[in-house]
Amino acid sequence: MRDKWNLQGIGMTSQRTRDRMVARLREQGITHAELLQVMIRLPRHIFIDDALSHRAYEDVSLPIGFQQTISQPWIVAKMTELLLEQPERPKRVLELGTGSGYQTAVLASLFAQVFSIERIGSFQDKARARFSALKLNNITLRHGDGYQGWPAKGEFDAILITAAPEFVPEALLEQLAPNGCIILPLGAEQQKLVRVTKTESGSQIETITDVKFVPLVAGVA
């Protein structure tokens, strides 16, 4: 049967190109072996429109339509690695900003259950088709506004946000399990990647590095 998705890839989307991307991630300080294995296997090119898929393995963010971008591989790896540093591996993970679905697919390969919310409906349909081609069946999608979280599915052991709010949404802290964490880009013009950990008395925040994400926008499109 013809592989409509070209999962294996060829030329600039081949296994060798994927191997080189992961070698660069290692050089840039990503060390988690299981995560690197997932990124070696996962065909990032199917998450990007055909016209740009030859650039899928460059360490850059790329346009995916509606003025949104797929995050660069390093940032996907870094945010995921921060979740993997939790003392216990999170089981239920909530993501805000499904977008192309690449980060979602990385999460679904490492954590038992992934919930992902996206405000732009057509992204969701494309992402769903990609997950089904990859036989990833532990992902539950919702078309909605991430600022509200997903109260019916909480608590979550961890939350990952792939667009930047200017403050940590209170609803998300409420839906987080004790000692759970939220990884997110925080800020407007000047953004920092941060890890917020829920503690007995409230929360604690750690700054990781400077980043540039699209804003987390309230409401559904």
Ligand code: SAH
């Ligand atoms: N992880 C995605 C990133 C896409 S960019 C990828 O790598 O492809 C950020 C995404 O967040 C966009 O798809 C945007 O529509 C979505 N987004 C922005 N505000 C949102 C909100 N309030 N709730 C849910 N999704 C939101």
